[in-house]
Amino acid sequence: MLNIKWSYxxxxxxxxILAGFFLFPYWTxxxxxxxxxxxxxxxxxxxxxxxxxxxxxxxxxxxxxGSYLTSLRIAITSMVISxxxxxxxxxxxxxxxxxxxxxxxxxxxxxxxxxxxxRLVPLVRVANTLNLFGVPEYIGLAIGGGQLPxxxxxxxxxxxxxxxxxxxxxxxxxxxxxxIYRHVMFPLSRTAAVSAGIIGFTVGxxxxxxPLVLTSGGKGxxxxxxxxxxxxASAWEIGVWNLQLSGALFAMIPIVVIYMVLxxxxxxxxxxxxISG
Numbered sequence: 001m002l003n004i005k006w007s008y009x010x011x012x013x014x015x016x017i018l019a020g021f022f023l024f025p026y027w028t029x030x031x032x033x034x035x036x037x038x039x040x041x042x043x044x045x046x047x048x049x050x051x052x053x054x055x056x057x058x059x060x061x062x063x064x065x066g067s068y069l070t071s072l073r074i075a076i077t078s079m080v081i082s083x084x085x086x087x088x089x090x091x092x093x094x095x096x097x098x099x100x101x102x103x104x105x106x107x108x109x110x111x112x113x114x115x116x117x118x119r120l121v122p123l124v125r126v127a128n129t130l131n132l133f134g135v136p137e138y139i140g141l142a143i144g145g146g147q148l149p150x151x152x153x154x155x156x157x158x159x160x161x162x163x164x165x166x167x168x169x170x171x172x173x174x175x176x177x178x179x180i181y182r183h184v185m186f187p188l189s190r191t192a193a194v195s196a197g198i199i200g201f202t203v204g205x206x207x208x209x210x211p212l213v214l215t216s217g218g219k220g221x222x223x224x225x226x227x228x229x230x231x232x233a234s235a236w237e238i239g240v241w242n243l244q245l246s247g248a249l250f251a252m253i254p255i256v257v258i259y260m261v262l263x264x265x266x267x268x269x270x271x272x273x274x275i276s277g
Contacts, residue, residue, distance in 0.1 A: 033057050033246035040241055057246035063230060064247050067223040070136050072254070074211065074222055075204035077140025082151045082200030083193050089148065090155025090192075091181045095167050111149035119146060120213055127214055134215045139222075142214070143204045151196040158192035159185060194265040202255055223251045 028045055034057075035049030043049065093101055123142050132138040162185065170180045186193075211222040221229070227247040 029245045029249060033060070033242050033249060035242055037242065051242075057249070060227075060230070060243050060246035061250055063243070064223050064226050064250055067221055067226040070215075071205055071222040071224070071251075073136035074140040074143065074207075075201045075254075077137045078144035078147070078204030079197045079200035081141055081144030082147050082196045085144075085148055086151030086196050087155045087186055087189060087193065088181065089152040090157075090159055091177075091185050093152065093156045094159035095162075095164070095180070095185070096177055108149040108152055112153075116146055116209060120209070123210070124213060132214075136222075139211055139214050140204050142210055143207050144200050147200055147203055151199060154196050154199075155189060155192050158189050162188060191265060194262055198258065198262065201258065205251075205255060223247075227251055 031046065031048055032040055034051045035043065036051060039049045092098070093105060098104075119142070127133045127135075127138065166184065167180055170184055175183075206224060207222075208224045208228060212225045212228070215221045215225065227244055230243045230247055
């Protein structure tokens, strides 16, 4: 007689139900992308439409493909800023004995809760003054800078777990703080760097407000702004959910790939406390 552990069976069924619950919106997005506007309103939302070959998805791709490179430049810049500046700031707050470290921590804590819209006016003025409108690297810098309070705490938490004796031994050997950070601390912080990099890339890729404000239009717009503007580009149709959802599916691809490739490092970051703030 089989020895069935009912807790495993119940747990497996619960996992399947939860997976179906979370995947249901993605399924409806895929299905909606296969239907013309009229079918979206009149047919079963769970059954594929007549455009099963994704002709509307191809239309959406033709509208967003020019924005992929722009979004990549923004996201990569945001990621680099998050890792480099965040790791330096985390090392300073963790291992450098400075007078105003506690005050800096308080200011960073406040910065976590400040809305991104508060930075729009100064960012627009800088873009006007330096002629940076539509420059992806400037947009990525602005987005990555907004994530610094979070990623600094990510690295600070990780460096707090590194024994101070390691830094003191390097100081006795004559190494400067920059040398200690570059040759000792930063190479150890791989999991923290992955966590911070994913945050920087994801926020840079998915951000809508800053790219929408800091770009002049046309092919220079990032993919999320372009998907948002699809409704205006097809205003003569009755509903454009097929275009927007198929465009959103294309926009999801890099994020999904990153999480699939780096899932092991992400789990290590969670288990080692690298993303606790």
